[in-house]
Amino acid sequence: MTRALPVLTVLAAIILVWYLAAIGMNAQWAQDQAARAGTTLTTGQLIADTLSQDRPVLPAPHQVAAGLWDGIFGQAITSKRSLVYHAGVTLSATMAGFAIGSLAGILLAVGIVHDRTMDQSVMPWAVASQTVPILAIAPMVIVVLASIGVTGLLPKAVISAWLSFFPVLVGMVAGLRQPDAMQLDLMRSWNASRSQSFWRLRLPSSMPYLFASLKVAVAAALVGTIVGELPAGATSGLGARLLSGSYYGQTVQIWSALFMAAALAAGLVVLIGLIERITLKRMGLAR
């Protein structure tokens, strides 16, 4: 409870600032409309107008909430106007990419930890690959894969896999190297084979690191999917909603898609946190 009050206070302050900003930023348009109609607005009318425009510069919180409600519960789930449908499209590509990316990251980390040649050759380039703003390639990946006949879920999954691969790789390398010389010597004194000391010592002790990086990776995978949906052609998914909203000036649509994406990201991170808690508790590693 000592944390709930400050967080709620800050949230309330944010919503208050948001309302004030919405009034300020939408006032210009409202006054222009009134001047064109030859009327003047009282302060009350002005505020009421700024908070209920169709295409506001900044939609008020309750408009976004209404947009979200309509998008989630107001439509059939299969409808193209349903946010649940678009979130589902995005989520499936995210999960596919996340699975591919984290599996690749784990496998590469196992190789790096066990083979010095791989460590010295691959690791510097894995680090260097992250200085490339990979999202910039997203449109190209989509177009290239489409030109060889691969469309739909896979191109987006490739991008999110690339983004989620690196955090997992780094975390797993650190995690698999976590056992110190004493523990490794103990395994050796028990005459444990390499695979035995991997399965019974290295892998279990890397779990906290793995989960910490999975949380980062799943958020990154979602960003990758959304950016992958931006290039022309994608008509479904939250990224496509953002883009079409920005083309047609539908600000409420942009904000609802944005909040849906945020909720999705938060949900995924919480879910992994939950799996982490259960796993670590069963392994006796819970703090």
Next chain:
Amino acid sequence: MSALPILAVWLGAWGLNAFLARLNTRLTRILVPLIFGTTLLLLWEMIVRAYAVPSVILPAPSQIWAAFMANIPLLWGDFVQTILKGALSGWLIGALAAIATAIAIDRSPFLQRGLLPIGNFVAALPIIGIAPILVMWFGFDWQSKAAVVVVMVFFPILVNMVAGLAATDALQRDLMATWSAGYWQSLVKMRLPAAMPFLFNGLKITTTLALIGAIVAEFFGSPTRGMGFRISTAVGQLDLPLVWAEILVAAIAGSLFYGIVSLIESRVTFWHPSQRR
């Protein structure tokens, strides 16, 4: 048939690397990744030539390099527009704002408790989604890209800086108190220096975020230059070598940006254990 030389090059380079890696001297530690990278480029070139992969799907490194050399003025213009104007100015503004906010909320434990969970939460969100909104607000030119970058880098730096300001222990703070140092004195002479390793951690994380933000924001509207603009139009014209040349620029810029920040870090935090050799 054409697979044989490719396999031979790959196995040969791998064997050489395996041999060098066993020596494990300072020279081989530099040589091994270099050989690995060169091998990748070589294999890429050989595969593209041997199987006649159309440049629409994957241009060869030599084609990319040719496109790079042929378009240097164009690429330089895009670099200035996107990296220098959009990413760098946004990154600086965002970092300064985050540092100032961190110092401001440092005095209020109540605000810290309220803001930090929200900051951590926001840092994990797909913030890139605000790009269309900010492009609408700030126009198509670089100002909107800088605004996207400001929002993207703000929270990671804030969270790191707040952790950094809390990094001094009670003993150190008591020592400052026994010297009757005031708030500002202990802030400038003890806590800001102590926060530097944390701050630079945040700054380094956000270098790539800044580039990504500036480039992706251009997909939502941009003037007729900029790296994101060039990538999306060149993809439309299937001019893939030019796209890859832009990616090469982005990679070089990203590495340089990261390298410069790391260099400043090693100068500023020379006293920190992580900088010891």
